[in-house]
Amino acid sequence: MTLPEIPTTVWLRGAALPAGTIDDPSLMRLGVPREGYLHDADLRIEDGVIAAIEPAGTAPEGIDLAGGIVWPCFVDMHTHLDKGHVVRRTPNPDGTFFGALTATGADRAAFWTAEDIAARMEFGLRCAYAHGVGAIRTHLDSFGDQAEISWGVFRDMRARWEGRIALQAVALVTIDQYAEDFGATLAALVARSSGVLGAVTRLSGADHGPVTEIDGLLDRLFIQAKTHGLDVDLHVDETDDVSAFTLPRIVAAVERHDFQGRVTCGHCCNLALQPEEVAAATIAACARLGITIVTLPSANMYLQDRVNGRTPRWRGVTLAHELKQAGVSVAVATDNCRDAFVPYGDHDTLDSFRFTVRVSHLDHPYGDWGGSITRQPAETMGLATIGAIGVGRSADLVLTRARSFDELVSRPQADRRVLRSGRAIDTTLPDYAELDHLAKATPRSTEGPSAA
Template sequence: MTDFWLTNGRAHGAVVDGFAEPADQDGFLRLDIRIEDGRIAALAPLGSAAEGQDLRGGIVFPGFVDAHTHIDKGHIWPRAPNVDGSFLGALTAVMADRTGRWTPEDMTARADFALRCALAHGTVAIRTHLDTYAEHAPVTWAMFSRLRDAWAERIALQASSIAPLDRFWGDEGTMIADTVAQYGGILGMVTRLTGGVHDAMPDEFQPMLDRFFDLAEARGLDMDLHVDESGETGARALREIALTAMRRGFKGRIQCGHCCALSMQSEDYAIETVKAVADAGIAIVVLPMCNMYLQDRVPHRTPRWRGVTLVHELAAAGVAVSFASDNTRDPFYAYGDLDMLEVLREATRILHLDHPVGAWPAAVSRVPAEVCGFDAGVLRVGAVADLVLTRARMATELQSRPWHDRVVLRAGKVLDATVPDYAELDSVTGFAG
């Protein structure tokens, strides 16, 4: 059956175009959805269809978009655990594991596993960061290129480089930028220096930042940056990035991730930074699960803050804010499954994205799709019928269960996919069972 109705559904107004019916107090619309030849043919008021698949008031999402992941380092936890759960512990464990172990075969096996998880959960597009250093950048990006081609009909993939800012100061920076351009990627970096953490900015920060902008501008590359991932008030790169983008008139897109330290700054400085980010047109992607896992972790002491940035203030200023998975079962985050419904649920609890719900459901679909340039994340006539169907009928039902029985439609057909068994990776991770 290629032509049919989905009747008696709910969808949040923030992810629906071309439908003007009244919404309930949480922003959800009641509607019938017509599917023809794998695309949405109509969004009609509830009761328009005489027959069809009754969703019983269940919430419908467009396919999810995950704008910040790390599939090259995912699932190494069994062989490279973070012994103390700290940011420095994560760096140390990843650096040790990467050396000599991240072969094309190893990275492909782990990344493919992660993508199969994302597919089963209803994700249609992903941006991943790839550790990009001189010694293995060509191998990593060639691996990603093959993976992107292999997955083209299932999940749209983008990649951004990630390396400390000082790596771009010199010939290595030129090589990284050229590699990213060669493979059609996004130029990314992390606003700390090699071997360090996100704390006070060095004296040479601004010249290094301008050098990074030079590399991007010369090649017409967009940017995706890991910024101020700590609770240190000296970590103030976000404001400088925004001011630099405006001073230079940067024409590309910029997305900044984490920005945790912003919530620890003085009120005046935070307000000034938020305004600069909005004025510069910078998008912010927040990684609530990983941020809470790593930040304010001190042995035998209860954490005092949630590790996340000022999402409400940023959104109120007109900044495009989205949420993403970040790391999965690696030293930076011991958990996760590239499940964007889990990300939305946890973000809601951690960041109080409720009472009212507002437009936050768009932060795992429409907003990241628009920021990254994916043709996805919105319910509208003519769009491919990539949908996630749940039995949740209201926000509290949606947020109270993981909805493992969700139904994923791809081009109007029920996706026959389940999450893979972790045992598949035993030969890669060395886990003996």
């Protein structure tokens, strides 16, 4: 985007602010959004802070954005920074979910030293920062001895990136790990690291093998979460196996334990395959309990219903519209990036939003879906100062030339301009060549379990 240098004090005139991205006090001045989803506004920035938000045409002078959409910095609440950027050295052999599990387990066992994870995490965070991401929640594979290594790297990375990207982490293991003493050990590690407790839930399926005592395992997980005061974030029903439907079991566990922490469920693919009455009852329960659902089409469209030589018959996305209409908080996130689960991506939350608009029909009307990559995930993550535009908030903004969502979705917005505290940052992306040495690394071994 071609704009003049932005002064310390300036009006940004003619901005279009997506519904769902503006905090409540500031929204009251802007009234009904144009076309139902864009508020035309002038923003005044003073010393890195949004000092005023007024209806468009108020400012007597300033930089004219010509109706370009302006976002708060994005919030990406479901990623896997520890897995990212290994696709060249350990690709998925067949593109299936089982192939991803196998490849990731082998890559982790062979290469995941602290130095390896740190290099790939740093690269991913640099990409995200350049794209305008202000907060990330990453799941961390936390099996056995790997837990201490990965969580140590994460704590260091969180400190390094403080003030640029707010980082949270979730322990990712298969839920059967909570049947062992390791579950308590892991929960203690997560608590020491100010993290979130998590797992992959399942009832059956070839991808992870059968689990027959899901309710007892969920009890163990929620007991640990309550003991340590942790929120919970789960990988749920990432399959087309209708019988492997654990979301209602999670709902029951939350109620059984009167769990007051935040609960997030990612994927929830087979919710879309349940009978209407079962889906409706499950969605109503999620709304009643305040469970957040994260939809992740980039991963699910790649993995679900993949059979060599056959076009997929279904696409594996959850019931985003029905969830939102019932009052459930729905977030959109990027998930995996350039690994065995998703060999594509660039840690660009806006790109994931554009993809989700097309895949899940987040249009006609667009409504306030803009909040699904900003305000909604920020609230679930407990980030009071990130993910919304408002008077008194830091001027952490992403400026695009797109004047409507049809323009936004049509182009990748590679010319976006990112402001942090009102100042333009360098949005040059790191070169993939920086990771070449990782692709040529010597493996240390070849075996190991994995999670999604």
